[in-house]
Amino acid sequence: MINYLDPAAARRFTEVGYDPYARAFGPHMGTTIRYVFFDQPHACFYTWDQNEGPTASTLMYEASFYRELQETYARDWPALLLAISRRDPAWASWRMTFFERYAQRGIDAFLGTLAQWCHRHGVLLSGHEVLSHVSSWDPTGTIVADDPRTNFGLDYFGIDAWRDVTGVDVRNAMPQLSAKFGDSVARSHGRSGCIVEQYFGRVVPGSHFAAGWWELTLGQLRSQTMRHHILGMRQLLMHAFWLTDGDESERMLVNPRFDFAPGVNFEPWFAAHRALADESARVSVFLDGMRPLDHVAVLYPLRTAWMGGPSHEFGRHTAFWTERLAREGIDYALIDERDLLGSASDGSGLRLPDGRTFPVLVLPGVEAVRSLDTVERLRAFLDAGGVVVSTGVLPSLTQDDGDVRAAVERLAEDPHWFHYAGEPSWDRVRAAVLQALPGRFRVVAAAGSGQLWSRYGADGTGVCVMLFNDGDDEREVGIVHARERCRVTEWRAVDGSRSAPTPWLTGPVRVRLAPHQVRLLHVEIDGERAADELTLLSGWRFRPVTQDADATCSWHPIMPFDGWQAQGYPTFCGTGEYRIDVEIPDDAVSSDGWELLLPATEDSVEVLVNGRPAGAAPWPSGAIRLGGSLRAGINALTVRVTSSAANHYYHGTGLQGDGPARCGLLAAPVLRPVRRWHDVDSLLA
Known part of the structure; x- marks a missing residue:
C-alpha cells in the first residue's frame, strides 16, 4: 500500500x-x-x-x-x-x-x-x-x-x-x-x-x-x-x-x-x-445500441455516509430499493447529489446535467445533504409534478451546519411525496413508483419460480429488450407498450442470427423463455396512444356504510393499503366504501373496455362506476371486468368491500392476538385496459 x-x-x-x-x-x-x-x-x-x-x-x-x-x-x-x-x-x-x-x-x-x-x-x-x-x-x-x-x-x-x-x-x-x-x-x-x-x-x-x-x-x-x-x-x-x-x-x-x-x-x-x-x-453489442428509459433515480447518500459511517441505516434502505427495483424490472440509476444540484425540473421530470430525465426520485435513508440548495431542488421537482419516495430518516442536516428538518417535513406533506419511516412492504412503495409511470414501456413476468431479469431502452426506432430467465422453469413474459400496435424482431445471442419481423400486431405481446434462456428483442411501436395502466394510489376517500339508510357518513381521506382498521376504524365491520375520481384521457384507446385488479383485499367486493354497478367479486378471483362503463373524462370509481365480523365481536376481549383483523383494501388497485395478447414465438420462428 x-x-x-x-x-x-x-x-x-x-x-x-x-x-x-x-x-x-x-x-x-x-x-x-x-x-x-x-x-x-x-x-x-x-x-x-x-x-x-x-x-x-x-x-x-x-x-x-x-x-x-x-x-x-x-x-x-x-x-x-x-x-x-x-x-x-x-x-x-x-x-x-x-x-x-x-x-x-x-x-x-x-x-x-x-x-x-x-x-x-x-x-x-x-x-x-x-x-x-x-x-x-x-x-x-x-x-x-x-x-x-x-x-x-x-x-x-x-x-x-x-x-x-x-x-x-x-x-x-x-x-x-x-x-x-x-x-x-x-x-x-x-x-x-x-x-x-x-x-x-x-x-x-x-x-x-x-x-x-x-x-x-x-x-x-x-x-x-x-x-x-x-x-x-x-x-x-x-x-x-x-x-x-x-x-x-x-x-x-x-x-x-x-x-x-x-x-x-x-x-x-x-x-x-x-x-x-x-x-x-453479442449481448453487449445489443445493449450498446439502446438508451435506458430512465424511470427512477435513486440518490446515493454520500454526505449521509460521511456523517454516519457504515452503521447508518442508509445502507439497508439503499439495498432495499436497488435490489427490488432490479428484480421488478423497473429501470433505475443511482445519481450523485452533484447531479441533483445541477438539475432542472419541468413537466417531464428531473432533468440532470447529462440529459437524463427521471419522473421519480428515491431518497433511501438520506439524513444529510450539502445545503439548503438541495432542498430547493426537491421543492422545484415536486412543483413540476415529480414524485419523491423516501424511506427511513428524512433529510435534516446539511454540511454547512444548517437545519433543514422543518423545511423537508413541510415538503413531505406534498401529495407527490410518499414517506415511510421504516422499511415498508414492497407492494406499497411499488405502487407509489408505478403511479408515476403512466404510459411507460413495461415488461411483466407471469408468476413462476426463479427470477426473470429484464433490461430495456430506446434505440431511435423502438425499444430494445433483453430478457433472462434465471430459473429452472419456463417463464411467460408480457411486453406492454403505450401505442396501438407493434411488431417484434429477435436478435439471437446464441448464434448472431436475426429473425424477420412479425406482422404488425394490435396491443401487447407475449413470449416464453426456456430455463436460463436469454432473448434479445426489438419492439417497434406505432399508432395512436393506447390506454394507460393506472395504479390508483392517492386520492381515495372512505366512509363506512351504515344500516340506517337515512344516516349520512362523511368521507375521510384514506390510503388503499393496510386496511381501514389501521386507519381510524379499528372496530368497524361491515361494508366500507372507497371512492376515487379517475380521469380517462380522450385519446386513450381501449376497444375491449377496462378491468380493475385488486392485488389484495379483505373480503367481498362490489365495484360501481359513476354510481352504477359495474362488477363484483364475492371472493378473490382476479381482475374484475368493468366493460365499457368508463367514459372519457372524469369517472367516479367506488369500491365497496364487505369484511368479516371479527373486529366487532372480538374487540376488547384480548382474543385476537396481534390486533384487529385486516379489513378493506390492502394494496393499491390497478385500473387497466382489457388487452388481447399476441403470442409471437410462432411468428419469430
Whole structure:
C-alpha cells in the first residue's frame, strides 16, 4: 500500500509500475494496448483497541494535507479533529467537511496522477477501487475494512470522474449492486456500461477466503454474466486466468491455485468457454445500441455516509430499493447529489446535467445533504409534478451546519411525496413508483419460480429488450407498450442470427423463455396512444356504510393499503366504501373496455362506476371486468368491500392476538385496459 494522499507517491508508483510497460510496448500503446486497468487501490486500514470514535478504521496521514486543513480552517481546525474522533452529533457537519476534503485529495493525488500518465501515453484509464457493496446491494458493507470511508471517502462518482472506462469488482455468483453502480457513475460522466472484474471467495466454514471456488460451473458463470449484463456490464474480466495452476501447497495468494480460484483456463469445461464469450459479446453489442428509459433515480447518500459511517441505516434502505427495483424490472440509476444540484425540473421530470430525465426520485435513508440548495431542488421537482419516495430518516442536516428538518417535513406533506419511516412492504412503495409511470414501456413476468431479469431502452426506432430467465422453469413474459400496435424482431445471442419481423400486431405481446434462456428483442411501436395502466394510489376517500339508510357518513381521506382498521376504524365491520375520481384521457384507446385488479383485499367486493354497478367479486378471483362503463373524462370509481365480523365481536376481549383483523383494501388497485395478447414465438420462428 502507498500513501494515496501524496502525489509524489503516485508519481513513483507510475515510474515503477507503469513506465516499464510503456517502454516495452512502445508503439502498441494506444493501439493494441487500449487502456490501463488499476486493481483496487487499498486505503482501507484497520481499527485499534482504544478506538471509541465514529471512524472505525485508521486514516491515511500526509503532513502537507493536514497542514493545509489547519491553515484553511484556522480556529475551526480542532473541530475537524473532534469530528473524526467523537460520536457527538454536534460534530456531524465537520465530519462531512473532513471526508469531502480527504476523499478529494486522495482521488486527485492518486487517480488524477494515473489519468495524466495514461493520457500522455495515449491510453485510457480504467480499473476499480475497493467497493463496500461487493457481493451485496448494501453500500455500507465492510468487506475489507471496518470503515470503508477511509478508502477515498466512498465517493464513487468522484473517482469515476478521472476514469475513461468504468470498472467495478464483484464477488461470487449472486446478484449484486456493482454493475448497476458502475453503469450509473459512467452515465453521470457521459458514458455508459462498465467492465466487471469477477472473482470468487471461498465461503466454506474453516477454509480461507482466497481458496476460491473451484466448484464453479460454466452454467453458473454464464448466469452471473447475464445478470451483470442486465445491470449494466459491457465486458467481463475474470480475476483468475493463469499461466500455471500452482502446486500442492496451501500457500494462499502465493500459490496461484489458491488466489481467488478458479483459474478458468484450468477448469475442465474451459473448452466450451468460447460459446459464453461469443454470447456475451453479442449481448453487449445489443445493449450498446439502446438508451435506458430512465424511470427512477435513486440518490446515493454520500454526505449521509460521511456523517454516519457504515452503521447508518442508509445502507439497508439503499439495498432495499436497488435490489427490488432490479428484480421488478423497473429501470433505475443511482445519481450523485452533484447531479441533483445541477438539475432542472419541468413537466417531464428531473432533468440532470447529462440529459437524463427521471419522473421519480428515491431518497433511501438520506439524513444529510450539502445545503439548503438541495432542498430547493426537491421543492422545484415536486412543483413540476415529480414524485419523491423516501424511506427511513428524512433529510435534516446539511454540511454547512444548517437545519433543514422543518423545511423537508413541510415538503413531505406534498401529495407527490410518499414517506415511510421504516422499511415498508414492497407492494406499497411499488405502487407509489408505478403511479408515476403512466404510459411507460413495461415488461411483466407471469408468476413462476426463479427470477426473470429484464433490461430495456430506446434505440431511435423502438425499444430494445433483453430478457433472462434465471430459473429452472419456463417463464411467460408480457411486453406492454403505450401505442396501438407493434411488431417484434429477435436478435439471437446464441448464434448472431436475426429473425424477420412479425406482422404488425394490435396491443401487447407475449413470449416464453426456456430455463436460463436469454432473448434479445426489438419492439417497434406505432399508432395512436393506447390506454394507460393506472395504479390508483392517492386520492381515495372512505366512509363506512351504515344500516340506517337515512344516516349520512362523511368521507375521510384514506390510503388503499393496510386496511381501514389501521386507519381510524379499528372496530368497524361491515361494508366500507372507497371512492376515487379517475380521469380517462380522450385519446386513450381501449376497444375491449377496462378491468380493475385488486392485488389484495379483505373480503367481498362490489365495484360501481359513476354510481352504477359495474362488477363484483364475492371472493378473490382476479381482475374484475368493468366493460365499457368508463367514459372519457372524469369517472367516479367506488369500491365497496364487505369484511368479516371479527373486529366487532372480538374487540376488547384480548382474543385476537396481534390486533384487529385486516379489513378493506390492502394494496393499491390497478385500473387497466382489457388487452388481447399476441403470442409471437410462432411468428419469430
